[in-house]
Amino acid sequence: MTKALRAPRRHPPKKPPREAGAAAGRAEAAFETGGLPGRGHAEELPDGTTHRTGIWIVNQKQRRDRLTPEQLGVLADLGIPWATP
Template identity: 45%
Template sequence: MPPEQAETKKPSRAASGAFERGVAALAQYKARTGSVGPISRSHVEVLPDGTEVKLGVFLSNTKSRRAKLTADKLQQLADLGLEWAA
């Protein structure tokens, strides 16, 4: 059973990590441009560690799934200036 539990937890950590990378990319984009939009769906933001984040896809997917986001995640996005997350 422990291996199954590890497999069950792995996607949630990956999803959380993906969300955190998306937030980091959005914060970096905002710091560089002074705003959070509009961002084209094809925009890719490269984080300082070299990780490429498909920021436009992240925002599109996150917005369409916002009803499933926790209040904490919505607050992180709202704090960066996304009106639809407030």
């Protein structure tokens, strides 16, 4: 039995996770005001991909002691209260 050959899948190139998360955070801030999004929040990015922004923010908070001052500055610019460099 032979397997049918398929064309390779074509996906847009992925951004590094922190860069994608920051982009999603900027999109979130541009459209919504108020507190941080919940853990289950997902943001549709302009390139058509979906980013799980809520989980990304929770992960950044858990890893904040390992973030560089520059990374914390980006999060602080997004309005995340615990991200003071």
